[in-house]
Amino acid sequence: MQVLILGAAGMVGRKLTERLVQDRHLGGREITHLVLHDVVEPERPEAPFAVDTLTSDFSMPGQAERLVAGRPDAIFHLAAIVSGEAESDLEKGYRINLDGTRFLFDAIRHAGGGYRPRLVFTSSIAVFGAPFPEAIGDEFFLTPLTSYGTQKAIGELLLADYSRRGFFDGIGIRLPTICVRPGKPNKAASGFFSGIIREPLNGQEAILPVPVDVRHSHASPRSAVNFLIHAATLDLSQVGPRRSLTMPSVSVTVAEQIDALRRIAGDRCVARIRQEIDPTIVRFVEGWPRRFDARRAEELGFQAEKSFDEIISVYIEDELGGNLPDR
């Protein structure tokens, strides 16, 4: 089978690529060809099957057609302008996140000849906007408070309509905040959720810009890849017309995150976290969901970690070679 990943150069795209190379199969079918696409050249892995890389802006006329010309059996659509940039550059956000997605969907629709791939669309909990109930259930309405969230919510609607019409077999998965993100700190307002774990584990100081009673929901990068694989292989006849699902996650306060870090890596490690309240980030975070009741996804077999301890352990296993720093 042929697999296409859009947004392959991003963190989740790279981890998904690694996993497919390792598995060699997707849903019991052998992968014969992997196409990695992004706006920058994705890294080409050593693989037991053919790998092509493609670099283009798929919101430009004709580019989406090129992507589906090889009729990939499974398409992972991870490509997006992220939240901050979609907010500061309205035109670019709508062009990539809305028009690009629609061009892709229409290119599949126009391919003809009974072509009907599995399409996994990564949505986001940014489709939700405060005020929220204590836990957001599967039937809560989407009221995004950013252009990014708006574009993801529109993508979900298009995905459902095009799936209903039979152009592809689509499923949307709303990723929670991915934690612990590997690599350098980024400028995302949510970056500290990873930073307060990652930096101390790497012997560095981390800034905590919010009070410790802030509650949020997380899943590891490994879980994100598991979600994607499960979405690509799940029997969608069970899913019906409501095609986008909130993924499971671990809901914890920052204090509970820190307690988990202490249990795993000790007081010396925790002492590297320095609280320095940033009113801007505090205000952002107030608008974010705290907890989800992701019953549908759980019933369909999607699984995240069960505790924040487990999330930290995944980081140590996958990014630090299993080695704990000095206690």
Added chain:
Amino acid sequence: MQVLILGAAGMVGRKLTERLVQDRHLGGREITHLVLHDVVEPERPEAPFAVDTLTSDFSMPGQAERLVAGRPDAIFHLAAIVSGEAESDLEKGYRINLDGTRFLFDAIRHAGGGYRPRLVFTSSIAVFGAPFPEAIGDEFFLTPLTSYGTQKAIGELLLADYSRRGFFDGIGIRLPTICVRPGKPNKAASGFFSGIIREPLNGQEAILPVPVDVRHSHASPRSAVNFLIHAATLDLSQVGPRRSLTMPSVSVTVAEQIDALRRIAGDRCVARIRQEIDPTIVRFVEGWPRRFDARRAEELGFQAEKSFDEIISVYIEDELGGNLPDR
């Protein structure tokens, strides 16, 4: 003030035009100029202010800019490809209902110079898709089961995002089934809800294609116009970022509709209804909402009729000159 109506040649557009001509004011401001737009030439009323008619397809490049060139203070966006046609002609539905709406919104955004009109967008209960709770509340999610409903839901999302960014002051109103529609029977699957009242009152036979225990929600054409006027004049600072509202309606079974007709027009009139079950229509109707709990709209002062008797009386007053047929 200048007022623009898109979709002015439709039933609701014509009634809104009549009302504005009669009122001469909108929200305490004198109307000086009314622009009526549709894809077919709208009828030009006798009016105490300037009236222009415009005929174009506003989904064609440059047309939306023409519409807002005169900087209307209030815009009623009623234009749409209806449900059946949006389903049978996917390209046309997305072009008019999605691209057209977006072109209009972007034309307003690009007008510049602090231009920020009130924009009333007519959405529809087609944004909801079965299964439903017994009554659909204000926080129930949108899972349309038609392309029309998908396009309206996308319009709501764009409306909220563009309002949040301050490009216009938008409000979306989800109209219930409008009953009793004047004029000839149309081919809409929901047409019988009006037909079983209208035809008997006009001395003609009507076909009832569903069982009498079917429940649905209605408001009169007069209420639809009241909703639009209220939406155009309401203080939107009370509304916040959740800009689309389910309108109030009267939830009744078909049996209750017929009882109301009997109370108002007698047994001879009711005898003109002939039941002839149409399995296709029965199946459609099973997917439609039965009842809404439109609390937010009610709290904001939107009002529909209180009973189906009242809905029939409005038809008799507005369409039959107050004259009941022979009992």
